[in-house]
Amino acid sequence: MDLAQYRRINNIIERDSADATYKYALLRGVIEICQQFSHLREEDGDQVSFPLGLLVEKWLLYYYPIFAAPTFIPQKNGETQDLDTGKTISFRKHFAPVIDYYRDRGGISVFYSDYIRGSVPEEIGPAFRILVKEIRNTIVRMPMKHLGYSQSKEHYSVFDYDRPLYRLSSDSPVDRSHLIENFGRFFLSRDLCTVFEYFGSFISGEECLLKKWAAFTASADKTGTVTEECMLSLLTRTPTTERAIADARNIYRSVFEEGGSLACVWSGKAIPSPDAMHIDHVLPFSVWKNNDLWNLLPALDSVNAQKRDRIPDPALLKSRKEHVIGYWGLLHDHVPRPFEREISVSLLGLQAPRSDWQDRAFEHLTEKCAYLIDVRGYAAWAI
DSSP states (O other), X not given: OOTHHHHHHHHHHHHSOOSBSHHHHHHHHHHHHHHHOGGGOEEETTEEEEEHHHHHHHHHHHHHHHHHSSSOOOOBTTOOSOTTSSOSOTTHHHHHHHHHHHTTXXXXXXXXXXXXXXXXXXXXXXXXXXXXXXXXXXXXXXXXXXXXXHHHSSTTSSOEEOSSOOOOOTTOOOSHHHHHHHSOXXXXXXXXXXXXXXXXXXXXXXXXXXXXXXXXXXXXXXXXXXXXXXHHHHHTOOOOOHHHHHHHHHHHHHHHHTTOOEEOTTXXXXXXXXXXXXXXXXXXXXXXXXXXXXXXXEEEXXXXXXXXXXXXXXXXXXXXXXXXXXHHHHHHHHSHHHHHHHHIIIIXXXXXXXXXXXXXXXXXXXHHHHHHHHTSOOOEEOO
């Protein structure tokens, strides 16, 4: 591992000038993508690439709660609520129609659920298409272009992207898969990607990216009403897709209602009733922030209490492969399209062949568990 890349990123965070929060959002997004989407990674010599649409998705989730906050929170030096002054985040005004549409419909969590399931209502579709286009353009023309210039005196010296950019038409699908498949790819060095995989959590931790983002915002707010603590709470907020957990629970309950039985995914012991059943996140939500159906499996309440936020040991996971894949099949039978969308993005890859998907998805899940234990240092769990 080339630790010079680690020092380089720290220097960029400290020394690159910042007129807006774009730099922090770009680095945070790339770090999370390197850690979470290795199955979508492509390699070419000493470079690796990931879908640019993943970065757009990250920025949607980062900026939504900031722009939707009841108090105006500047993200650029001198930014005001007057969207026509030019001193404003480039895509803030394009976020407004989407935020307004979902304001009384459940906010960011309902928006995110619609987005990942490909069910964004067409009445807001045109505004959403404009928004993702503007976010993409901002990413590639601003922070991606200038990041690292303080050291190399060259543009696109850290990250680069596919050209030309894909043109969104008025009838382009409004869903996650389309963004990831059609927005091209961005590139970084293999060494830097490795640094992000191993040390990215420290780089983007409270003492670095998030803290600096929050400190920048507090200083940019000349009214004195925005605190670092308030900003940090917004930056660490994630959409809670309780709907997905409820969907999984209802599917498993239906087995009892039809006279069937369920076994705990980890212990293999019978679950005597729906009341004794917990919905366990295979990859704990506190670690992976994932409520996809494939990650929600039934467990005995007592076993789930033992597991808590620990990561299944790969040996345990392999011993329970039959049960895990069996429950995946049950979920797929009940809601095939949502299940396929989620597992394709999170475990398989969008272009993966449909045959033998269970074994390949399970292999990637096992790899993610090993990564979280061996590289990230989370505690392993076994019965």
